[in-house]
Amino acid sequence: MRFALIWSEVAQGLRRNVSMVVSVILVTFISLTFVGAAALLQLQIGQMKNYWYDRAQVAIYLCNGTVGSESCVTGAATEEQRAAVEAQLSSSTLAPLIEQYYYESQEDAYAKFQEQFKGNSLVDYVTPDLLNQAFWINLKDPSQSDVLQESFAGMAGVDSVVDQRRFLDQIFAVLNTASITAIGIAAIMLVAACLLISTTIRLSAYSRRRELGIMRLVGASNRFIQTPFVLEGMLASLVGSLLAGGVVVAIVQFFVQGYLAESQLGFSYVSLSDALLVVPLLVGVGVLLAGLSAQLSIRRHLRV
Helix, strand or coil, X not given: CCHHHHHHHHHHHHHHCHHHHHHHHHHHHHHHHHHHXXXXXXXXXXXXXXXXXXXXXXXEEECCCCCCCCCCCCCCCCHHHHHHHHHHHCCCCCHHHEEEEEEECHHHHHHHHHHHCCCCHHHHHCCHHHCCCEEEEEECCHHHHHHHHHHHCCCCCEEEEEECHHHHHHXXXXXXXXXXXXXXXXXXXXXXXXXXXXXHHHHHHHHCHHHHHHHHHCCCCHHHHHHHHHHHHHHHXXXXXXXXXXXXXXXXXXXXXCCHHHHCCCCCCCCHHHHHHHHHHHHHHHHHHHHHHHHHHHHHHHHC
């Protein structure tokens, strides 16, 4: 097989269909950028889960006597009830499960509330008596929070037992939905790219139908005839894939690491090495889909 002749046919086909080739590049670029963004988002969600789930606490809120609830019909928790909760936490049953715990008074909770909502008008309407005393517990294994739920549910003076992981699950569910949405959009765009590649190859083959007829007359094999068309689709998709990879790397380098990482939220973000792992995936997906689309299209055209 003469490679020089094949590459000359590829160059000729690209020149004849510049507008369609540019369209393929743009559609591939946009769709694979969505794929890359979704992959990075999944990596970030994984890092955030590892960080926050290990630090998630269980809060045992005591009755405050001001805000009524079904568990606090007898009023505010007494000192004896608070001591009973602490004794239960230090018992031989629960102590092996607990890494550490601390008590937070209403005044401590109010000071934390003021710091957290500083500048918010809500601070003017909240007083310490509206907040709960609480025990904050760090478990050695956060997945064992159900043990605390069972131990303190219905205990005198206990308003509620809250596992912070419930709130984290809701946040991560939203992030996962966003990631799935990005993947769905990317899938639709990839289908559009495949159809566009198929159309481009057919138009290119039609514009060179006389040349193809001559090649067949002189005994050229189907493989020799098909290869330039397949390479055209793969090259156009390769350019789009590399552009998408460049955008993914730029997002991580300049936005994630250059901007978000400076916010100092206390957990790690996806790094440049993570982005560089995604780039080969984008290139592989783009080139593979383009090659398959072009191969199927030109084989079907030659059969006709």
